[in-house]
Amino acid sequence: MSVRCSELRGYTDAVTSRKKRGSYAKTPEQRRHILDVAIDVFGRLGNRGASLREIANRAGMSQAGVLHHFGSKDGLLMAVLADRDDEHGRIDSVAGGVAELRSLLLQAQNNPGLTQLFTTIAAEATDPDHPAHAFMVERYRRTVSTFTAAVDAGKRDGDLDEHVNSEALARLMIAAMDGLQTQGLIEGDDVDVLASFDVLVESLTTALVRR
Numbered sequence: 001m002s003v004r005c006s007e008l009r010g011y012t013d014a015v016t017s018r019k020k021r022g023s024y025a026k027t028p029e030q031r032r033h034i035l036d037v038a039i040d041v042f043g044r045l046g047n048r049g050a051s052l053r054e055i056a057n058r059a060g061m062s063q064a065g066v067l068h069h070f071g072s073k074d075g076l077l078m079a080v081l082a083d084r085d086d087e088h089g090r091i092d093s094v095a096g097g098v099a100e101l102r103s104l105l106l107q108a109q110n111n112p113g114l115t116q117l118f119t120t121i122a123a124e125a126t127d128p129d130h131p132a133h134a135f136m137v138e139r140y141r142r143t144v145s146t147f148t149a150a151v152d153a154g155k156r157d158g159d160l161d162e163h164v165n166s167e168a169l170a171r172l173m174i175a176a177m178d179g180l181q182t183q184g185l186i187e188g189d190d191v192d193v194l195a196s197f198d199v200l201v202e203s204l205t206t207a208l209v210r211r
Contacts, residue, residue, distance in 0.1 A: 031069050034059050038080050043116035046124050047077055047131065074131040081121065081135055084114055094159050097150030097170075098201050101177050105193055108181045115181050122178075144170050160208050169208070176200050 037059045041050045052073050056063045070076040108115040125136040147170035154160040180193045 030061075030065075034061075034066055034069055034076070035080055035083055038076055039084065039117050040113055042077060042080060043113050043120055046120045047073075048124060052076075077121075077131055078135065080117070081132060084117065085139065094150055094154030094157075094205070097147050097154075097173075100150075101147070101173060102194065102197060105177060105180065105197055109184065109193060112185065116185060119178075119182055119185060140174075143174055147173060160205075164208050169204070172204075173200075 034055070038050075038055050041055050041058060044050075045054075050073075052063045052066055055076070056066045059066065066076065070079055121132050122136055124130050125132045127133065144167065148167045151160065151164065151166040151169050155162050155164060155166065176197065180191070180196055183191045184193045
């Protein structure tokens with residue numbers, strides 16, 4: 001049975017089209033791989049220094065392939081941040097709040113790439129025009145709100161002096177955590193992040209305990 005040239009060309013074109021679509025297929029595995037690569041690149045170079053070309057090369061695919069998944073470089077950055085953001089549930093006591101912060105510090109020690117990512121992007125995002133500015137504002141607002149509630153619970157339970165400024169104390173603890181993470185990135189194992197945090201907590205709770 002003979003096959004017309006036009007039919008053969010049509011079949012070939014269809015196969016080629018399917019191959020092209022397959023190379024850009026939005027599979028969970030491809031998306032996860034791109035995100036993991038982007039965490040490292042954004043963490044080392046920041047949003048300004050990172051390029052889609054490097055991310056695509058590291059991921060072993062074309063820039064068009066990366067864009068097929070995330071739409072733009074800003075879209076990729078926001079997907080990385082949202083994927084790795086810390087979610088805090090309700091915390092009903094000071095001890096619970098301290099335990100949560102300590103847990104986050106331990107996670108940071110075990111995931112230096114993730115810590116580098118948020119530290120670098122947070123520094124850049126002080127610029128209101130940065131694509132992650134609104135994300136970081138909301139992230140800090142949510143975190144401060146969660147730990148302010150924990151301090152309020154401590155005051156109600158009689159663990160802390162009722163005159164303590166709840167939000168100010170929450171911000172101080174979060175700032176200490178951020179600073180210790182930065183020192184850990186810079187100085188490595190020379191900084192005992194958890195021991196330093198424990199000393200701060202003990203000092204504050206002793207000074208602010210209800211008398």
